[in-house]
Amino acid sequence: MSEPTIKQVRAYTVRGGGADYHDQAEGHWIDSQIATPMSKYPEYRMTRRSFGLNVLGTLVVEVEASDGTVGFAVTTGGEIGAWIVEKHLARFIEGKQVTEIEKIWDQMFNATLYYGRKGVVINTISCVDLALWDLLGKVRQLPVHQLLGGPVRDELVFYATGARPDLAKEMGFIGGKMPLVHGPAEGDEGLQKNLEHLAKMRSAVGDDFWLMYDCWMSLDVNYATRLAQGAQAYDLKWIEEALPPDDYWGYAQLKRDVPKGMLVNTGEHEATRWGFRMLLEMECCDVIQPDVGWCGGITELIKISALADAHNKLVVPHGSSVYSYHFVITRHNSPFAEFLMMAPKADEVVPMFNPLLLDEPVPENGRMAASKLDKPGFGVRLNPDCELSRPYQH
Ligand SMILES: C[C@H](O)[C@H](O)[C@@H](O)[C@@H](O)C(=O)O
Numbered sequence: 001m002s003e004p005t006i007k008q009v010r011a012y013t014v015r016g017g018g019a020d021y022h023d024q025a026e027g028h029w030i031d032s033q034i035a036t037p038m039s040k041y042p043e044y045r046m047t048r049r050s051f052g053l054n055v056l057g058t059l060v061v062e063v064e065a066s067d068g069t070v071g072f073a074v075t076t077g078g079e080i081g082a083w084i085v086e087k088h089l090a091r092f093i094e095g096k097q098v099t100e101i102e103k104i105w106d107q108m109f110n111a112t113l114y115y116g117r118k119g120v121v122i123n124t125i126s127c128v129d130l131a132l133w134d135l136l137g138k139v140r141q142l143p144v145h146q147l148l149g150g151p152v153r154d155e156l157v158f159y160a161t162g163a164r165p166d167l168a169k170e171m172g173f174i175g176g177k178m179p180l181v182h183g184p185a186e187g188d189e190g191l192q193k194n195l196e197h198l199a200k201m202r203s204a205v206g207d208d209f210w211l212m213y214d215c216w217m218s219l220d221v222n223y224a225t226r227l228a229q230g231a232q233a234y235d236l237k238w239i240e241e242a243l244p245p246d247d248y249w250g251y252a253q254l255k256r257d258v259p260k261g262m263l264v265n266t267g268e269h270e271a272t273r274w275g276f277r278m279l280l281e282m283e284c285c286d287v288i289q290p291d292v293g294w295c296g297g298i299t300e301l302i303k304i305s306a307l308a309d310a311h312n313k314l315v316v317p318h319g320s321s322v323y324s325y326h327f328v329i330t331r332h333n334s335p336f337a338e339f340l341m342m343a344p345k346a347d348e349v350v351p352m353f354n355p356l357l358l359d360e361p362v363p364e365n366g367r368m369a370a371s372k373l374d375k376p377g378f379g380v381r382l383n384p385d386c387e388l389s390r391p392y393q394h
């Protein structure tokens with residue numbers, strides 16, 4: 001039976017939240033002082049927009065089939081991603097059958113190997129891949145999770161990432177992950193402030209609620225080890241992305257040195273099965289956290305997840321809205337999911353890619369029934385009020 005073919009791929013950009021969720025207005029918790037690899041420079045310490053964390057913007061990829069069905073997806077990628085789609089990747093997409101997802105992925109990856117492998121090129125490939133899975137789901141009239149083998153549980157449970165784990169507990173989440181504020185450049189005084197904040201949050205949430213620190217690549221092994229040792233008193237559940245992504249050796253050391261029982265997690269800025277093979281085979285972490293919009297898409301995350309499963313490791317994808325929910329609900333080794341609190345004060349649940357997607361499901365009382373994910377594809381629509389621009393055409 002001949003399947004519909006892909007008639008056209010189009011790439012758009014949009015600013016202001018959406019998939020580039022760091023692209024927020026001033027005063028948002030996600031742009032408050034947060035430790036980063038740039039914090040050693042005082043002029044770039046107080047906000048992440050100051051060093052350009054929001055420069056890319058959102059990439060939107062649409063794939064239109066010969067029968068008129070349109071699939072789409074969004075990720076962090078902006079104009080660079082749009083150029084890569086229109087000027088390079090389109091040739092591997094247009095004319096293919098909607099079922100040739102694996103072949104399209106392999107051609108996109110190998111054709112960009114000389115300038116890609118990680119970062120915005122893999123973000124872009126991920127976005128095309130997600131759009132293709134959305135298209136296939138819409139052509140088959142099935143949600144993506146059904147194309148992946150179907151749910152292994154009736155609902156998703158979430159931890160919340162944001163500045164207010166105390167409020168996250170009240171909203172029914174299973175835990176709260178806070179951004180680390182002070183990095184090594186602020187010395188022992190900053191380390192003490194990090195521990196005092198953790199202590200304050202622990203007394204606010206009580207003993208039976210997970211608390212985690214997200215260190216966003218900002219530390220060195222010694223600082224991270226001392227932070228972990230100090231945090232043990234407050235039952236820190238995991239220390240996340242303590243080191244730069246390429247420091248596999250440092251992660252292996254940190255994992256050996258943290259207090260027994262504390263998890264070392266990382267992976268949101270890692271890409272492809274080869275990057276995660278390094279994390280797994282070098283014993284770098286307890287839980288890998290690929291972002292499906294940054295690691296290579298669903299097609300690559302299937303491979304990454306199977307590799308992790310063989311290593312008996314959990315895969316808890318970095319929050320990426322419906323794109324991770326449809327995956328997590330189908331995997332035994334993904335027992336819970338991340339929800340990023342995108343309200344400016346982290347005091348209410350709003351859709352993660354707000355305002356870009358319509359019908360974007362959100363957790364209720366920290367949970368989401370599988371039935372909330374039953375529309376075809378990823379079950380979301382682009383918000384027509386968000387003005388897209390198409391900077392390049394092929
Ligand atoms: C909250 C963290 O600083 C990042 O902004 C967040 O995107 C990411 O690290 C996460 O794990 O959610």
Ligand SMILES: [Mg+2]
Nearest residue numbers: 214240241268
């Ligand atoms: Mg993180």
